[in-house]
Amino acid sequence: MTQEMVISLAERGVFTVLMIAGPLLVIALGLGLLVSIFQATTQIQEQTLAFIPKIVGVLVALIVFGPWMLSQALSFAQQIFSNLHQFVG
Numbered sequence: 001m002t003q004e005m006v007i008s009l010a011e012r013g014v015f016t017v018l019m020i021a022g023p024l025l026v027i028a029l030g031l032g033l034l035v036s037i038f039q040a041t042t043q044i045q046e047q048t049l050a051f052i053p054k055i056v057g058v059l060v061a062l063i064v065f066g067p068w069m070l071s072q073a074l075s076f077a078q079q080i081f082s083n084l085h086q087f088v089g
Contacts, residue, residue, distance in 0.1 A: 016076045020069045024061050031057040
């Protein structure tokens with residue numbers, strides 16, 4: 001196994017993780033921004049107000065994007081296991 005193969009495998013792994021986690025993180029970021037703007041304009045400084053919309057939004061996004069995320073993870077795992085003979089020998 002050469003250095004190029006290791007770097008390529010690590011690059012594909014990091015890219016897969018970013019693709020899987022990306023939609024959930026973007027939704028949490030957007031909802032957090034909207035809630036903070038709402039809190040700043042209304043001067044409501046309740047700490048729990050920021051968490052509830054993010055939790056609900058990420059849960060809904062997980063339901064919507066879950067099958068796609070699972071298929072991405074499974075295809076990456078299938079690529080790893082189908083090329084396992086190249087990594088070991």
